[in-house]
Amino acid sequence: MNDAFSIARDLIRCRSVTPADAGALGVLENVLKAAGFEVHRLTFSESGTADVDNLYARIGDEAPHITFAGHTDVVPPGDESIWSMGAFSGEVKDGFLYGRGAVDMKGGIACGVAAVLQYLADHGGKPREDGKGSISFLITGDEEGVSINGTVKLLQWAAARGEKFDHCVLGEPSNLEVLGDCIKIGRRGSQSGTLYVDGVQGHVAYPYRASNPVPDISRLIVALSDEPLDHGSAQFQASNLEFTSVDVGNPASNVIPGQARAKFNIRYNDNHTQDLLRKLLEERLAKATGNRIRARIVWEPSNSNVFVTKPGPFTELAVAAIEEVTGRRPELSTSGGTSDARFISHYCPVIEFGLVGQTMHQVDERTPVADLEKLTKIYRRVLERYFG
Numbered sequence: 001m002n003d004a005f006s007i008a009r010d011l012i013r014c015r016s017v018t019p020a021d022a023g024a025l026g027v028l029e030n031v032l033k034a035a036g037f038e039v040h041r042l043t044f045s046e047s048g049t050a051d052v053d054n055l056y057a058r059i060g061d062e063a064p065h066i067t068f069a070g071h072t073d074v075v076p077p078g079d080e081s082i083w084s085m086g087a088f089s090g091e092v093k094d095g096f097l098y099g100r101g102a103v104d105m106k107g108g109i110a111c112g113v114a115a116v117l118q119y120l121a122d123h124g125g126k127p128r129e130d131g132k133g134s135i136s137f138l139i140t141g142d143e144e145g146v147s148i149n150g151t152v153k154l155l156q157w158a159a160a161r162g163e164k165f166d167h168c169v170l171g172e173p174s175n176l177e178v179l180g181d182c183i184k185i186g187r188r189g190s191q192s193g194t195l196y197v198d199g200v201q202g203h204v205a206y207p208y209r210a211s212n213p214v215p216d217i218s219r220l221i222v223a224l225s226d227e228p229l230d231h232g233s234a235q236f237q238a239s240n241l242e243f244t245s246v247d248v249g250n251p252a253s254n255v256i257p258g259q260a261r262a263k264f265n266i267r268y269n270d271n272h273t274q275d276l277l278r279k280l281l282e283e284r285l286a287k288a289t290g291n292r293i294r295a296r297i298v299w300e301p302s303n304s305n306v307f308v309t310k311p312g313p314f315t316e317l318a319v320a321a322i323e324e325v326t327g328r329r330p331e332l333s334t335s336g337g338t339s340d341a342r343f344i345s346h347y348c349p350v351i352e353f354g355l356v357g358q359t360m361h362q363v364d365e366r367t368p369v370a371d372l373e374k375l376t377k378i379y380r381r382v383l384e385r386y387f388g
């Protein structure tokens with residue numbers, strides 16, 4: 001059965017907790033092959049991480065090329081005995097399909113596949129009557145984990161064999177309350193670091209023989225975070241620096257500690273790049289320390305750069321398709337955490353639109369069956385407008 005509900009249920013019944021595939025990609029491979037897609041199964045490895053299965057499937061070999069991206073891996077179910085329906089049962093109660101991945105994001109993938117299959121069936125098995133146009137699926141099993149053997153490598157593999165993507169729809173659960181309320185068009189970047197301040201350890205009774213880093217780090221924390229990083233941009237709220245921990249690791253009350261550290265995270269918008277942001281903070285630090293305080297920032301590696309797909313014809317096409325099916329005009333948002341869209345954005349404009357995210361990662365994750373039908377219709381309208 002090639003409808004969204006059946007595909008979603010078949011996917012949910014695979015226990016594909018990252019990094020296990022448990023047959024999930026095979027479900028997609030079967031239906032896509034039957035519809036004429038060229039399907040590639042790819043296992044990527046890296047020492048210190050688990051091997052991960054991925055899938056790339058394409059029909060057509062010319063532009064314009066739209067790709068549906070997603071992940072079939074899911075987060076663990078937690079205590080399965082407290083789920084009202086089995087976490088991997090794919091059962092329906094009161095109009096809801098239950099199971100881990102129902103909204104994040106096996107349901108979204110199922111709608112994408114069902115919409116494409118319906119679309120092809122109605123158009124002689126081709127994206128466009130003139131033989132042009134391509135549709136593909138870029139599916140990883142490594143989104144909820146470390147994200148090393150997934151989308152990044154799949155995109156590199158695709159680029160190496162000459163695949164060019166024009167636009168991407170990532171079916172993550174983008175809606176907040178109701179289907180049609182939100183498209184994600186970008187995400188803030190994320191950068192963590194630790195501020196180290198060196199003093200001189202000593203006896204509290206002889207402070208002139210020591211140098212206490214505690215008052216210094218307190219002043220530096222204020223100096224780094226007092227002034228706003230920016231005041232927002234057209235598509236983003238203001239960037240934010242948040243200190244999350246201050247620590248000297250000192251169990252004694254009669255010892256002045258030798259070092260203090262403070263951890264922080266910055267969520268930043270498109271006023272910055274990762275390099276310029278780091279420079280800005282280092283300049284603030286240098287100004288605040290003068291030649292008096294020995295302090296430095298150690299940056300954590302980060303692959304969460306800021307990105308945004310600027311509103312334009314592609315976002316308008318999606319908005320129109322959503323409005324047509326749901327009667328709602330979605331907000332174009334850049335809120336929330338990171339997703340694989342940050343990697344895809346290096347290759348083509350990407351938007352995220354899927355089911356409603358309310359129950360994602362929770363016990364009793366579920367989606368209204370009616371939403372599966374509506375999302376399939378929306379994707380279908382996206383395809384009609386894209387190739388029409």
Ligand SMILES: [Zn+2]
Nearest residue numbers: 104105143172
């Ligand atoms: Zn997800």
